Amino acid sequence: MITMNFEQIKMYIHAFFSTKDVVPLISQTLEESLYYRIIFKITQEFKSKVININGTEDHVHILFNLNPVFNLSDFLRNVKGETSHWINHEELTDKKFAWQKSYFAYSVSERDLKKVSRYIDIQKEYHKQYSFLDECNFFLKNGGCN
Numbered sequence: 778m779i780t781m782n783f784e785q786i787k788m789y790i791h792a793f794f795s796t797k798d799v800v801p802l803i804s805q806t807l808e809e810s811l812y813y814r815i816i817f818k819i820t821q822e823f824k825s826k827v828i829n830i831n832g833t834e835d836h837v838h839i840l841f842n843l844n845p846v847f848n849l850s851d852f853l854r855n856v857k858g859e860t861s862h863w864i865n866h867e868e869l870t871d872k873k874f875a876w877q878k879s880y881f882a883y884s885v886s887e888r889d890l891k892k893v894s895r896y897i898d899i900q901k902e903y904h905k906q907y908s909f910l911d912e913c914n915f916f917l918k919n920g921g922c923n
Contacts, residue, residue, distance in 0.1 A: 786845050789828070791893050792853060793838040794880035799909050801834035802870045808832075814863060815839065818856055823847050829894040833904045838897045840885065853880050881916055 796802050803811060816827045819841060828840040843849060857876040864874040885893050896903075903912070 787887060788843045788845055789840065789885040789887065789890060790843050790849065790882055791838065791840050791885050791897075792849075792880055792882040793832070793836055794853070794857060795836035795877045795909055797875035797877050799835045799877070800872070802872060802874055803832065803834045803837070804870070807864070807869050810869075811837070811860060811864070814860055815856060818859055822855075823852055825852075828890065829897045831897045831900045833900055833909075836909050838900060840890070840893055840897055849882060853882065881913065883916070 812830045815830060815837070819825050819827050819839075823844055825844040825847070826842040828842065830837065830839045832838050843852065857880075861874050861876050864870055907915075
């Protein structure tokens with residue numbers, strides 16, 4: 778009998794989403810604790826593995842291996858809802874914090890993990906030249922960061 782576990786099923790996802798109205802609310806002081814909170818939520822509650830996370834003051838990119846027992850839209854809605862609630866409850870921003878309802882999510886082949894991870898690593902440099910809207914349009918046109 779063959780048994781499968783999560784470690785044998787690989788569903789790599791690159792997801793990114795912005796703050797509501799792309800308002801720059803993620804300060805450098807908030808960034809590290811926010812990423813830690815997202816990683817903790819994904820690994821503990823969803824038993825999924827975060828490969829990389831990074832972003833800018835107005836959006837976050839996450840590369841992860843999604844545990845197949847979870848639905849991606851529920852997964853992201855939960856992560857976004859819990860983190861915005863936490864930020865507001867702890868008063869970590871001067872303004873009310875909210876994520877945009879929409880998100881981008883693409884499957885990533887195992888052979889492209891390093892390339893996508895490098896792209897996530899350079900977010901701050903990338904966005905010195907391109908806006909979040911530019912990035913969204915690029916992804917809509919090209920279907921990923923090829």
